[in-house]
Amino acid sequence: MVFRRRDRRPMLRATADFLYPKGGWTRAFHYIKHRVRRLPDTPERIARGIWAGVFTTFTPFYTVHFLVAFLIARLLRGNILAALMATFFGNPLTYVPIGFVSLKTGHFLLGDTIEEQAARSFGGKFVDAGGDLKNNFLALFTDREPDWHGLSVFYDEVFLPYLVGGIIPGAITATVCYFLSVPLIRAYQNRRKKIIKKKFDAIRKKAEAKADGVAKAD
Known part of the structure; x- marks a missing residue:
């Protein structure tokens, strides 16, 4: 791997x-x-x-x-x-701004705002969704009643807005990275090819000089 x-x-x-x-x-x-x-x-x-x-x-x-x-x-x-x-x-340095922009954009596109969904904290919605997953899994083997409320709230107020809202800023950021990367990578590859060619030329000249020296000695 x-x-x-x-x-x-x-x-x-x-x-x-x-x-x-x-x-x-x-x-x-x-x-x-x-x-x-x-x-x-x-x-x-x-x-x-x-x-x-x-x-x-x-x-x-x-x-x-x-x-x-x-x-x-x-x-x-x-x-x-x-x-x-x-x-x-x-990464931990970018996830917060990425999440904020994606959620803000998603709620805007879906016609609501983050402030309107503030009955439960952002972290609390993750906790509620995780609790539902655990409870519903245990319900498969016990007499517990499945509860989908926390997952439903998480999907409506976090996952779906994030999914929808991440498309535009994600595409813009990725496209900027694409157009910045192409010339930088091409310049690096061309420079590396020249360095490798220079090394091979030096090795070839050294080998030719050595061969000439052996021929003259003979």
Whole structure:
């Protein structure tokens, strides 16, 4: 697997690294940028993969962003690895503004406002939905009564507005990243080709000089 670690990290360590990677988010960003630029593909295909990954971060499918990015990249014929790495555009530093913009836009498009849905806090709606999932799962094996109220509120006031509202800002942000990525990746690839060609030319000249020296000695 491309992203699998050889050493298994404890859950607490993995959570801490997600919230604040070793070396900081700046170093993590430069690492991802370096890996994306070195992908063996055309700038356009890599940029389409980046589009898919960035757009995915504006969707509410938090636990399956890799899968969503993979499917969108396949649909756009973009680079799959670029799409997976671009999902790191969504991180603890960006999820709050992404969520706020997506929810605000979604409620506006659906004809209501976040303030009108303030009877229960944002976090409380997640808790209620999680409680319903747990209760309804246990209801399959016990005499508990299924309760869908918390899930219904979560869908109407969080998930659906987020899904609808993330499309426009997600598409805009992903498109900006696409047009910025193409010339940067192309320039990097051209510069890298020149460096590799220069190294090969130096090796070839050295080999030719050595061959000439052997021929003269004979």
